[in-house]
Amino acid sequence: MKKQDKSIDKASQELLEIAEREGIDTAWERYEAMVPQCGFGELGLCCRNCLLGPCRIDPFEEGPQKGVCGATPEIIAARNLTRMIAAGASAHSDHGRDVAHTLLLAAQGKTEGYGIKDEDKLLSLANELGIKTNRRDKKEIAKEVAEKVFSEFGQQHGELQFSHRAPEKRQALWRKLGIMPRGIDREIVEVMHRTSIGVDNDPENLITHGMKTALGDGWGGSMIATELSDVLFGTPRPIRAKVNLGVLKEDEVNLVVHGHEPTLSDVIVTASQDKELIELAKKNGAKGINLAGICCTANEILMRHGIPIAGNFLQQELAITTGAVDLMLVDVQCVMPGLSSVARCFHTKIVSTSPKAKFPGAEHVEFNEEEALPIAKKIVRMAVENFKNRMKEKVNIPKVKMDLVAGFTAESVFKFLGGRYRATYRPLNDAIINGRLRGAAAIVGCNNPKIKQDWGHVEMAKELIKNDVLVVVTGCSAIANAKAGLLKPEAAFQYAGKGLQEICQAVGVPPVLHVGSCVDNSRILITLCNVVNEGGLGEDISELPVAGAAPEWMSEKAVAIAFYVVASGVFTVLGNPFPILGSREVTELLTRRLTEVVGANFAFESDPIKAAQLMIDHINKKREALKLKPVMYEKEEVLVK
Amino acid sequence: MEKIFCDIRKCLGCKSCEIACGVEHSTSKNIFKSIREEKKPRQRVIVRSTTKEPFPLRCHHCEEAPCIEACMSGAMYKDEKGVTRHDPDKCVGCWMCIMVCPFGAISRQESLALKCDLCPDREDSFACVEACPTKALFAGTWDEFKKRLGQEKR
Ligand code: SF4
Ligand code: SF4
Numbered sequence: 189m190k191k192q193d194k195s196i197d198k199a200s201q202e203l204l205e206i207a208e209r210e211g212i213d214t215a216w217e218r219y220e221a222m223v224p225q226c227g228f229g230e231l232g233l234c235c236r237n238c239l240l241g242p243c244r245i246d247p248f249e250e251g252p253q254k255g256v257c258g259a260t261p262e263i264i265a266a267r268n269l270t271r272m273i274a275a276g277a278s279a280h281s282d283h284g285r286d287v288a289h290t291l292l293l294a295a296q297g298k299t300e301g302y303g304i305k306d307e308d309k310l311l312s313l314a315n316e317l318g319i320k321t322n323r324r325d326k327k328e329i330a331k332e333v334a335e336k337v338f339s340e341f342g343q344q345h346g347e348l349q350f351s352h353r354a355p356e357k358r359q360a361l362w363r364k365l366g367i368m369p370r371g372i373d374r375e376i377v378e379v380m381h382r383t384s385i386g387v388d389n390d391p392e393n394l395i396t397h398g399m400k401t402a403l404g405d406g407w408g409g410s411m412i413a414t415e416l417s418d419v420l421f422g423t424p425r426p427i428r429a430k431v432n433l434g435v436l437k438e439d440e441v442n443l444v445v446h447g448h449e450p451t452l453s454d455v456i457v458t459a460s461q462d463k464e465l466i467e468l469a470k471k472n473g474a475k476g477i478n479l480a481g482i483c484c485t486a487n488e489i490l491m492r493h494g495i496p497i498a499g500n501f502l503q504q505e506l507a508i509t510t511g512a513v514d515l516m517l518v519d520v521q522c523v524m525p526g527l528s529s530v531a532r533c534f535h536t537k538i539v540s541t542s543p544k545a546k547f548p549g550a551e552h553v554e555f556n557e558e559e560a561l562p563i564a565k566k567i568v569r570m571a572v573e574n575f576k577n578r579m580k581e582k583v584n585i586p587k588v589k590m591d592l593v594a595g596f597t598a599e600s601v602f603k604f605l606g607g608r609y610r611a612t613y614r615p616l617n618d619a620i621i622n623g624r625l626r627g628a629a630a631i632v633g634c635n636n637p638k639i640k641q642d643w644g645h646v647e648m649a650k651e652l653i654k655n656d657v658l659v660v661v662t663g664c665s666a667i668a669n670a671k672a673g674l675l676k677p678e679a680a681f682q683y684a685g686k687g688l689q690e691i692c693q694a695v696g697v698p699p700v701l702h703v704g705s706c707v708d709n710s711r712i713l714i715t716l717c718n719v720v721n722e723g724g725l726g727e728d729i730s731e732l733p734v735a736g737a738a739p740e741w742m743s744e745k746a747v748a749i750a751f752y753v754v755a756s757g758v759f760t761v762l763g764n765p766f767p768i769l770g771s772r773e774v775t776e777l778l779t780r781r782l783t784e785v786v787g788a789n790f791a792f793e794s795d796p797i798k799a800a801q802l803m804i805d806h807i808n809k810k811r812e813a814l815k816l817k818p819v820m821y822e823k824e825e826v827l828v829k
Numbered sequence: 830m831e832k833i834f835c836d837i838r839k840c841l842g843c844k845s846c847e848i849a850c851g852v853e854h855s856t857s858k859n860i861f862k863s864i865r866e867e868k869k870p871r872q873r874v875i876v877r878s879t880t881k882e883p884f885p886l887r888c889h890h891c892e893e894a895p896c897i898e899a900c901m902s903g904a905m906y907k908d909e910k911g912v913t914r915h916d917p918d919k920c921v922g923c924w925m926c927i928m929v930c931p932f933g934a935i936s937r938q939e940s941l942a943l944k945c946d947l948c949p950d951r952e953d954s955f956a957c958v959e960a961c962p963t964k965a966l967f968a969g970t971w972d973e974f975k976k977r978l979g980q981e982k983r
Contacts, residue, residue, distance in 0.1 A: 247848070247851070248872060250871065
């Protein structure tokens with residue numbers, strides 16, 4: 189693979205060249221060495237769920253067509269996919285649980301590192317959860333909120349509180365289908381039970397429970413993570429920052445945080461501003477301490493503190509290849525075990541912090557919320573002390589960085605459309621109703637060397653905004669679009685259609701809105717509810733002219749997200765297909781029949797432009813069904829079609 | 830001549846070669862599409878095992894090929910490079926070749942014999958060799974293969 193085929197990102201390309209020269213293996217080389225990948229795995233036709241197997245089904249229908257237990261390709265593919273949902277939901281939910289735990293500790297006064305930054309949100313959550321707020325100390329309230337939320341994980345019956353935010357019609361549908369999640373952990377455990385040998389052998393029944401589990405993530409674990417993070421760390425507001433590997437500094441200590449949970453990264457922000465440590469950095473010959481992030485933990489501190497982002501998933505190894513990272517601190521999720529072998533070529537220290545996630549060749553400094561600040565300071569000190577070991581001749585920081593605006597939320601951005609004094613969703617709904625906006629789309633998810641880095645995200649976003657579709661982004665997609673300059677307000681003039689341009693200009697927002705980390709996809713769900721509640725665009729999420737996409741997905745978390753988004757009624761396009769194509773029935777169910785069940789389905793399309801077209805077609809159909817006015821600035825070519 | 834060899838000590842029985850062979854002999858040459866083609870592509874290498882040890886069954890392009898001797902219609906023949914070829918236009922489906930092949934390398938597709946054709950659509954690689962994750966399959970001359978076996982430490 190040539191470097192231009194690996195990534196569209198100039199910084200990545202530059203460092204890939206260096207990596208090649210120095211013989212450093214990255215995910216791209218490891219991917220190339222892995223090709224062709226196992227066909228049974230790609231098609232979802234291998235099963236290891238019991239020791240009658242492992243079994244695999246011949247996709248060309250010559251060899252065995254059933255596992256030893258008699259499982260058909262349909263059963264095997266459905267079981268495997270459902271397990272992916274469970275794994276993804278577990279990751280988000282465990283993250284949510286950790287945030288709830290932190291809130292509890294903060295409320296109990298057991299930690300100095302955290303406080304309650306957004307009291308308004310705490311109070312409104314308390315009201316929603318039926319917790320008394322009158323004349324009560326905020327710590328008391330916070331404690332009860334945390335306890336209540338905690339109980340949702342292990343809840344055995346009833347319904348998740350936040351699922352009641354969904355439009356009535358949607359809730360009724362979930363109840364009718366039996367997919368209203370009862371408890372977050374319960375549904376996940378049930379997936380593991382159902383998919384073990386000889387339990388649930390009906391593909392549709394399996395996928396249906398998969399949706400229930402995914403809803404427990406989107407409207408449970410992930411939403412809890414978002415809401416409580418806002419309480420603890422503050423609800424983001426629009427903020428300017430910089431992105432890409434060029435944010436690393438030659439003359440400062442570079443500390444990169446990588447992973448997902450804000451509990452640690454947020455105190456690292458505080459610790460990195462510690463006067464004593466900055467003094468120490470200066471004593472060590474550095475001009476200061478530069479903090480930057482990778483993946484979603486980066487998005488969390490970008491949104492709340494404007495901390496620069498060094499890169500997205502596929503840039504984690506490249507960040508180290510700059511030779512300028514003194515310490516990379518990792519917690520959980522999307523952290524490649526390959527990091528430490530890259531780090532061995534440089535002075536970079538990899539420090540793991542979560543008791544749940546240890547890595548070969550990394551130093552482990554265990555984090556706990558009670559002693560958050562002292563631990564954070566210890567890690568920053570390690571970075572500072574490692575600065576002197578930096579090998580000057582090995583430092584190559586690409587001069588590539590980009591400005592961006594991030595920090596949009598369901599509360600902030602869309603209300604801006606109504607002006608600061610009359611905060612409402614009305615103007616957004618009106619813009620869609622009168623056709624200035626065609627609709628809205630979310631582009632989310634990872635990087636994957638199977639698709640040129642960032643190409644899927646960026647080309648798709650450009651195509652959508654050109655067609656007056658407002659785009660919201662999270663996770664590594666947000667970082668990709670930020671690097672491409674699409675998160676600058678000026679991008680509207682360069683790339684957006686006329687209608688979207690008018691809106692961006694009036695409100696002063698970019699055409700592509702960064703709404704946070706991967707758990708913050710829950711912000712998108714809330715936004716959709718608000719739009720439905722505002723009125724004029726139908727009574728259910730599935731009626732809205734909106735679509736979702738994950739053009740470069742790879743993680744099981746993306747599978748869980750995709751399923752809660754579809755089960756919430758949003759058509760979703762995936763760049764790489766789910767590993768289920770070996771089963772006709774499951775493919776048919778997901779790409780067609782699901783519409784009759786939950787009002788939305790999946791499509792698989794790896795070409796981002798074609799995928800964007802599928803989304804636009806879908807949005808157009810929804811507009812038609814709602815009998816909305818024609819799109820104001822419809823281009824001729826589109827009309828002819 | 831260059832042939833495909835297998836170090837059966839390294840064969841794990843994963844059947845990746847079967848899949849790659851099937852995809853290679855499809856119209857689309859894409860795994861996701863190939864399984865939906867009207868005429869199912871057929872793999873020409875089959876992984877079997879005797880007691881425990883798996884190994885791929887495929888044509889060895891024997892120097893003195895019994896299949897050619899047994900073939901009454903002249904469908905099996907040697908080309909100028911020494912490759913054992915099968916001409917489907919001449920094949921009458923008598924299955925004599927299947928009876929005599931000492932390696933069990935020939936299978937049937939409807940009324941025709943089917944065997945390894947050394948990937949005619951590729952220039953200098955073989956689908957099965959490329960797909961083998963343990964590098965048990967090897968492309969080269971007999972001498973090269975022997976040398977490689979000698980170099981292996983195990
Ligand atoms: S569950 Fe069935 S298909 Fe899976 S490994 Fe066991 S026997 Fe094979
Ligand atoms: S088909 Fe069998 S007999 Fe004929 S050349 Fe191949 S291995 Fe030898």
